[in-house]
Amino acid sequence: MKKIMFALVGLMLAFGASAAQFNDGKQFVTLPKPVAGEPQVLEFFSFFCPHCYQFERVYHVSDAVKKNLPADTKVTKYHVDFLGGDFGPVVTHAWAVAMALGVESKVTAPIFDGIQKTQTVTDAASLKDTFIKAAGISSADYDAAWNSFAVKALVAQQQKAASDVNLQGVPAIFVNGKYMVNNGGLDTSSMDNFVADYANVVKFLVEKK
Numbered sequence: 001m002k003k004i005m006f007a008l009v010g011l012m013l014a015f016g017a018s019a020a021q022f023n024d025g026k027q028f029v030t031l032p033k034p035v036a037g038e039p040q041v042l043e044f045f046s047f048f049c050p051h052c053y054q055f056e057r058v059y060h061v062s063d064a065v066k067k068n069l070p071a072d073t074k075v076t077k078y079h080v081d082f083l084g085g086d087f088g089p090v091v092t093h094a095w096a097v098a099m100a101l102g103v104e105s106k107v108t109a110p111i112f113d114g115i116q117k118t119q120t121v122t123d124a125a126s127l128k129d130t131f132i133k134a135a136g137i138s139s140a141d142y143d144a145a146w147n148s149f150a151v152k153a154l155v156a157q158q159q160k161a162a163s164d165v166n167l168q169g170v171p172a173i174f175v176n177g178k179y180m181v182n183n184g185g186l187d188t189s190s191m192d193n194f195v196a197d198y199a200n201v202v203k204f205l206v207e208k209k
Helices: 002-019 050-058 061-067 087-101 104-117 124-135 139-146 149-164 191-208
Strands: 028-030 041-045 075-079 172-175 179-181
Touching: 028 191, 041 050, 041 061, 041 149, 050 061, 050 104, 061 075, 061 191, 075 087, 075 149, 087 104, 087 124, 087 139, 087 149, 104 124, 124 139, 139 149, 172 191, 179 191
Parallel strands: 041 075
Antiparallel strands: 028 179, 041 172, 172 179
16 A cells, blocks of 8 residues: 555656746747647657557556646647558558547557557558457448548648648657647656656646647
8 A cells, every 4th residue: 555655646746747847949849830720739650650659558658648638638649651651641541530430549559569569450451450340340330431531631631730840750749739849858767757747748838828
């Protein structure tokens, strides 16, 4: 019981660091040209990116960010095309299907693991099979969503957003179309500190407006 209490106290202290001063050019950077109309918190990632896998499946940075934000904060994740070769755009399209059907949380882990851990997701067919099993939908539903206007619009939206912010790499988080978290400027003395720092910087930027 004492160990649990100490762990909780440590977590509270880590996230209590939000009062610390975060500086432009260090923990975050201000975009040269703010982008209007972007989601409040926008994360770019790729299922082919090893660092994105670590963020999502090992250190759960995305979960920590979400839990540290006000309940009404909109957090959106976009997939990028520039990794994975010819398969990259296919996976971006599948992610648009996940967004349209609201099953992102169901398919994220299986697709990440299938591409980076078990290498069982290697083409459109195996991606579709993994997706429908994880999401609990039919092949017909997947195909219908894949070919829908809404999904095609989401594909274009993801590509445009990456271009608008001049995205250079992933994982990357942008806030209010104005700021980007500088991964290299965060506390790397321990992974717990890094995750807490990341969550606090995003919260600071959301409140900064």
